[in-house]
Amino acid sequence: MSSSYSQSFGNVAADRQRTTGASTSIEEFHSVLKSSRRILALCGAGLSAASGLGTFRGAGGMWHNYQATALATPEAFEHDPGLVWLFYAYRRSKALQAKPNAGHFALAKCAEVMNGNADKGEFLCLTQNVDGLHQRANHPDSQLKLLHSSIFDLKCHSCDYIDKNNFSDPVHPSLVIEGDGPPPQLSKKASNTVSAQAAYLDPNTELTIPLDQLPHCPNCKDGLLRPGVVWFGEALPYNTISETYDWIDAEKKIDLCLVIGTTATVYPAAGYVDTAREKGARIVVINMDVNELGAAGSLRKGDFLFEGDSARILPEILRPVVGDLGSLGLEAEAGVKSKKVEDTKNVAGEEEDEVIKYFEASP
Numbered sequence: 001m002s003s004s005y006s007q008s009f010g011n012v013a014a015d016r017q018r019t020t021g022a023s024t025s026i027e028e029f030h031s032v033l034k035s036s037r038r039i040l041a042l043c044g045a046g047l048s049a050a051s052g053l054g055t056f057r058g059a060g061g062m063w064h065n066y067q068a069t070a071l072a073t074p075e076a077f078e079h080d081p082g083l084v085w086l087f088y089a090y091r092r093s094k095a096l097q098a099k100p101n102a103g104h105f106a107l108a109k110c111a112e113v114m115n116g117n118a119d120k121g122e123f124l125c126l127t128q129n130v131d132g133l134h135q136r137a138n139h140p141d142s143q144l145k146l147l148h149s150s151i152f153d154l155k156c157h158s159c160d161y162i163d164k165n166n167f168s169d170p171v172h173p174s175l176v177i178e179g180d181g182p183p184p185q186l187s188k189k190a191s192n193t194v195s196a197q198a199a200y201l202d203p204n205t206e207l208t209i210p211l212d213q214l215p216h217c218p219n220c221k222d223g224l225l226r227p228g229v230v231w232f233g234e235a236l237p238y239n240t241i242s243e244t245y246d247w248i249d250a251e252k253k254i255d256l257c258l259v260i261g262t263t264a265t266v267y268p269a270a271g272y273v274d275t276a277r278e279k280g281a282r283i284v285v286i287n288m289d290v291n292e293l294g295a296a297g298s299l300r301k302g303d304f305l306f307e308g309d310s311a312r313i314l315p316e317i318l319r320p321v322v323g324d325l326g327s328l329g330l331e332a333e334a335g336v337k338s339k340k341v342e343d344t345k346n347v348a349g350e351e352e353d354e355v356i357k358y359f360e361a362s363p
């Protein structure tokens with residue numbers, strides 16, 4: 001991209017600058033970035049939206065006749081594991097059709113450069129996204145914390161077995177997903193919303209897929225494998241949270257806190273922004289819609305605000321560290337066979353949904 005357009009991103013950002021004092025200048029940001037030694041990045045659904053990956057947070061959050069949030073619970077899995085598995089098999093398939101975007105690659109490169117050289121400091125990326133796109137952009141593992149784990153982790157519902165970054169598709173022979181239509185296993189079930197939800201709640205409902213046809217644990221043999229994501233009502237992964245706090249609480253200043261494609265309204269994400277601020281960080285918001293920023297919105301003089309597509313903005317603002325990415329790595333993925341992106345609908349606007357906001361970055 002030429003530098004001629006890079007004075008600022010967006011008129012709304014310019015309006016907001018007048019009220020918050022946050023800068024929209026890329027040149028100003030570059031000079032701050034060059035002297036920054038420790039950077040925390042917090043990523044949400046907006047980053048995945050730039051890869052054309054939808055979420056189930058807006059428009060009622062429905063998957064066929066089922067409310068997506070109702071399927072993302074341990075109770076749903078215990079009630080009808082085949083139904084929950086089909087939902088996640090669909091999401092795994094969609095995520096594999098999507099590709100990491102230039103924003104993912106810029107973050108990965110930034111982590112690699114900053115952590116590979118002690119003089120240049122440290123970079124830690126916390127993500128609420130479960131879609132595996134950071135990993136497929138070769139983000140260094142030690143600089144990536146998956147707050148809600150990943151739909152590509154498989155873990156046993158009974159023992160401690162876990163299989164990380166399993167990108168096989170289908171994940172199991174009985175979980176084949178073809179297109180966007182209902183999987184054949186669902187078609188025998190009720191065909192309208194009310195009866196489908198009622199059937200789901202009915203303890204006598206026939207299982208969507210018989211238990212013996214679902215993936216089982218290779219360790220204990222008896223336990224069912226389940227998606228490794230953090231479901232509603234479950235604790236966030238202890239080691240991830242603990243390591244994140246160790247990094248944030250270290251006796252060192254944090255120079256920048258990038259808040260990318262998320263309103264950061266949900267704890268612990270919201271708390272990370274506050275803590276980074278207390279440790280001296282300037283807050284840098286990158287979002288499609290800067291009118292609704294939640295916890296990321298309390299900007300002041302010294303902070304930055306960039307409105308627009310994070311896939312376009314991140315390579316530009318991180319250029320002094322990552323260089324000119326060009327097409328570097330945009331096709332290269334860590335051992336994953338990429339497929340054609342079929343759904344390029346931008347869903348960043350879904351962040352505005354009031355009801356679903358609580359469930360930001362739904363598992």
Ligand SMILES: [Zn+2]
Binds near residue numbers: 160218219221223
């Ligand atoms: Zn097991």
